[in-house]
Amino acid sequence: MLLCAPMPKLDFWYEFASTYSYLSAMRVEDLAREAGVEVRWRPFLLGPLLKRQGWTTSPFVEQKEKGRYMIRDMERICEARDLAFQMPEPFPQNGLYAARAALIGEDEGWAGRFSRLVFTEQFTGAMQLDDKTALGTCLTAIGLDGDALLARAEDAEIKQRLRTQTGDAQALGLFGAPTFLTEDNEMFWGDDRLEQAIAWAINK
């Protein structure tokens, strides 16, 4: 007899402009697959959440020492993981268009592939995150119709969905990215907590 239990799910909430979201985006799928966990990609905009916390830009910009440290921390981790890394200029970039496109990918199952490529391009200095032509090139590179999808990403429905998704993030108590949420609403914040989040998703 086969016991077919549904795979445990893990929501991966990420912001395209976020350096630590880049780290998690590049490994979440592999780690989850090994553990038998299904990843749900949940792009959202961190800006509105930071604004409600009283920030007008990234904490890494407002707190210079923390910002300097973050770059060094990213350099060390990326070197250890054999990932390229270059700080985007300016930082943070604008993730609005990328997040809208990724929302379509969330429905159609290509959010992970698209997001990894956009993160890689952004954090190797190959593209500005809000460059629609470059985003279209990323979509085309993974075998999709870039022009058609970019047009769809401008539909009022998609715009509203991103607002709703960002509102959901707020309602769930998110305050940063990446954040992992298990099905029983256990929250794990930061790339450092990814292994712990997957272990929780399996054991509960």
Next chain:
Amino acid sequence: MLLCAPMPKLDFWYEFASTYSYLSAMRVEDLAREAGVEVRWRPFLLGPLLKRQGWTTSPFVEQKEKGRYMIRDMERICEARDLAFQMPEPFPQNGLYAARAALIGEDEGWAGRFSRLVFTEQFTGAMQLDDKTALGTCLTAIGLDGDALLARAEDAEIKQRLRTQTGDAQALGLFGAPTFLTEDNEMFWGDDRLEQAIAWAINK
């Protein structure tokens, strides 16, 4: 022939009121010993550094969602490490007197023992951090003359040393606690980075 190289050193900068400093204080000595690294205990006051970043209290108080998450994160980690944990009331507590006493311990070699006991008492709800009687009891419990040390901790020289040490933390670019600094000034922030800091101390 014996090669007697000096042990690599790791500076452990901590604030008594900080929850994540508690986590590191309880394990830094053991991890460092196993790796052949010498720990230098560096108590300082985080408040003045936060104030320069524009905070008037702990970020965990100013950012409610982050504060709520931190408590849950601490609960999970302490459970996994078999450490007791109870949030102090009020939070953050005032670490001034504990830090002054620990500075004397820095010279005399008992800063670690004293700090671990004070952290444990504070984070199990057994003492208010600014309770001098309770601090004296901690000193006595590790075999020292509590009354005499508490009196010395009020000397102008010790008061000035804590101001200097906190100024040093600022000058070194610290922005939070715990922070680990290797001899070649590589900075690692947060209990999550302790293993990485020790590895760096050994290999550089």
